[in-house]
Amino acid sequence: MKITDIKTYAFWAGFRNVCLVKVETDEGIYGWGESGLSGREQAVMGAVAHYKQFLIGKSPLQINAIWQEMYRSQYFEGGRVLAAAIAAIDIALYDVYGKYLNLPVYQLLGGKQRDTIPLFVTTTLDFGEAFIEDVKQKKEAGWTVMRSTAGENGKAGVVTEFDTRKSIAKSSYWFTKAREVLGNDVVLGIDYHHRLSVAEAVSFCQRMPAGTIDFIEEPIRDESITAYQTLRSMVDVPFAVGEELTSKWDFAPYIESGLTSFGRIDICNAGGFTEAMKVAAMCESKYIDMMPHNPLSPICTAASIHYCAAIPNFAWLELPPYDGDMSDYDRFFTNRPLVENNGYQVNDKPGLGIDVNEEEIKDLQFRYWEPPRLAKPDGSYTNW
Numbered sequence: 001m002k003i004t005d006i007k008t009y010a011f012w013a014g015f016r017n018v019c020l021v022k023v024e025t026d027e028g029i030y031g032w033g034e035s036g037l038s039g040r041e042q043a044v045m046g047a048v049a050h051y052k053q054f055l056i057g058k059s060p061l062q063i064n065a066i067w068q069e070m071y072r073s074q075y076f077e078g079g080r081v082l083a084a085a086i087a088a089i090d091i092a093l094y095d096v097y098g099k100y101l102n103l104p105v106y107q108l109l110g111g112k113q114r115d116t117i118p119l120f121v122t123t124t125l126d127f128g129e130a131f132i133e134d135v136k137q138k139k140e141a142g143w144t145v146m147r148s149t150a151g152e153n154g155k156a157g158v159v160t161e162f163d164t165r166k167s168i169a170k171s172s173y174w175f176t177k178a179r180e181v182l183g184n185d186v187v188l189g190i191d192y193h194h195r196l197s198v199a200e201a202v203s204f205c206q207r208m209p210a211g212t213i214d215f216i217e218e219p220i221r222d223e224s225i226t227a228y229q230t231l232r233s234m235v236d237v238p239f240a241v242g243e244e245l246t247s248k249w250d251f252a253p254y255i256e257s258g259l260t261s262f263g264r265i266d267i268c269n270a271g272g273f274t275e276a277m278k279v280a281a282m283c284e285s286k287y288i289d290m291m292p293h294n295p296l297s298p299i300c301t302a303a304s305i306h307y308c309a310a311i312p313n314f315a316w317l318e319l320p321p322y323d324g325d326m327s328d329y330d331r332f333f334t335n336r337p338l339v340e341n342n343g344y345q346v347n348d349k350p351g352l353g354i355d356v357n358e359e360e361i362k363d364l365q366f367r368y369w370e371p372p373r374l375a376k377p378d379g380s381y382t383n384w
Contacts, residue, residue, distance in 0.1 A: 001027045001100065003060050006052040006089065010041040011364035013328045015321060017041050018297040020356060021048055021088035023096055025060055031095030032356050033088035034299040036268030037080055039371050047085035055089070060096045067274045083246035083271050090272025091303045091352075098351035105303075105352055109277060109310035117308045117344040119319040120145035120187070120291075127151045127174035135178050135188075142342050145187040145316050147217065148175075150195060154372025154384060162374040162382060164200050172207035179212045187316075189215040189240065195374070195383045196220055198231045205235040215240045215262060221383065222250075228259045238262065243293035246270050248278045255282050262315055266293035267307055268300045280311040289315035296320065298329055298336035301344070302354040305337055309346045317344070332360050 005024040010017055019041040021033045035044040051070055058066060070086045071077055098105045106112045121143045125131045131148070138146055151171055154160040171190065179188060190213055196204065201219040217240040220227055232239070238261035245251050246269050254260045263283045267276045280290050294304045294317055301320065308314050319339065329336055334355040337344045347353050374384050 001025050001029065001059060001061065003055050003058050006048060006055060006092075008045045008048050008088075009358075009361050009364070010045055010366045011361055012367040012369075013297060013332055014326050016296075017367060017369055018299075019044055019088070020297070020299060020361070021085075021092050022356070022358070023060060023089065023092040025096060027100075029096050029099050031060070031092035031097075031099065031351060032299050032354070033091030033093075033095065033272065034268045034296055034303070035084040035088040036266045036293075036296055036300065037084035038296070039369060040081065041366065043081045044085045044088070047082055048088065051085060051089060060093050061100065063090065063093045063097065063274060066090075066093065067271065071271075078247055078249070080246055080269065083275075084269050087268050087270060087272040087275075090274050091267065091299070094273050094303075094306075095351040102350050104346075104348050104350060105273070105306040106309040106346065109273065109306065112309040112346050113312055114309055114314070115346055116341075117305050117346065118145070118316050119339065119343055120147055120189075120316040121319050121342075122147045122149065122191075124149045124153060125151070127170050131174055132177055132181055136181055139182055139186055144185070144342075145189075146182075147189045147191055148178075150190070150192050154374055156372055157370045159373040159375050161377060162195070163377050164196065164382070168196070168200055168204040168207065172204055175212055176208050179209075184211070187214045189213055189217060191217040191240075192219045193384065194218045194221040194244070198227050198234075201231055202234045205237050210236070213237055217241070217262075217264065218243065222254075225253045225257070225259070228254070229257065232257075232259055240264050240291055242266075243269070247275060248282060251279050251282060255286050255288060258286065260288060262291035263288055264291050264293050267303050268296055269293075273303070273307065276307055277311070280307075280313060284311075284313040287313075289313045291315045292317050294318040294320055298333045298354055299352070299356070301337050302352040305344050305346060306352065332357055 007022040019035040215238045240262040241260035242264035
């Protein structure tokens, strides 16, 4: 069996662009993957087009060798764009291999270790009484693991003022209230989307009674290990870090230094199954559970389900979407994963177990989209 073509499709679905990759073979077997580099899909498409030139004619079953060739075939290895392109192709190759053997992908990863994938749910409401009512309703609906965004999420392509000091005062007050109404049996975390400095993250954590939050996700940017080490020494709240990291080398210092308590890996950004399995093994050696990032299309969800089924050190998978609708998904995807009892069931269909209605997407146009812009009160830009 040989690779005959690699196609990319970037189109608007639900509330964002998705970037899908299809690997075709001379035996009629094909596989689907997805890139997670939201907002920069055309850069990924260019990288995939380059890889296609030397992948056509190769056996799609030599997944590890193909991964190494894609990663090491340029002088400047790694980076978010290349890692996301490699991830999409890698996931598609696993889909091909599973269909070739008539086995689900999790069997190629060593078999499943669980039948159900527990999820965490996200509230995106600004902090206030509506936020409290929302988390109460989620608990009544049976959700036991909840996460909140930073409350002020901005609007796509628009500059919005974000006052960090006011934000941490507001969020810490309402999180204290949320813990009071939820009790101690619900896991409660917050994603600050790397908007804080070290001092601000410490201030936020110190403004609440101990035990109020169970994890803080991406409180600061990941570029400085020293900054995270300083933050770790000053607060005792568990960190959930990793959605910005794209390789085992990126993850290594966070794992080896005990800087994260949950591995927020994104399989569609961090090199696909091949690399994500290695990161999970590294985390297992330090008793760190994986908590995968999963904000994309049902292809990402399906791949994440197989990944979560196969690894021993797993906490919860992110439930998408949390700020949009899924009205397009039934038209674009066949057999997409559906939530049952606040989790995903692991199915035994070959490959990823999901398909794409290619006729529905082949003529769809890419829609230019930019994430929100946040600015400080003085007008200078800050992290979204």
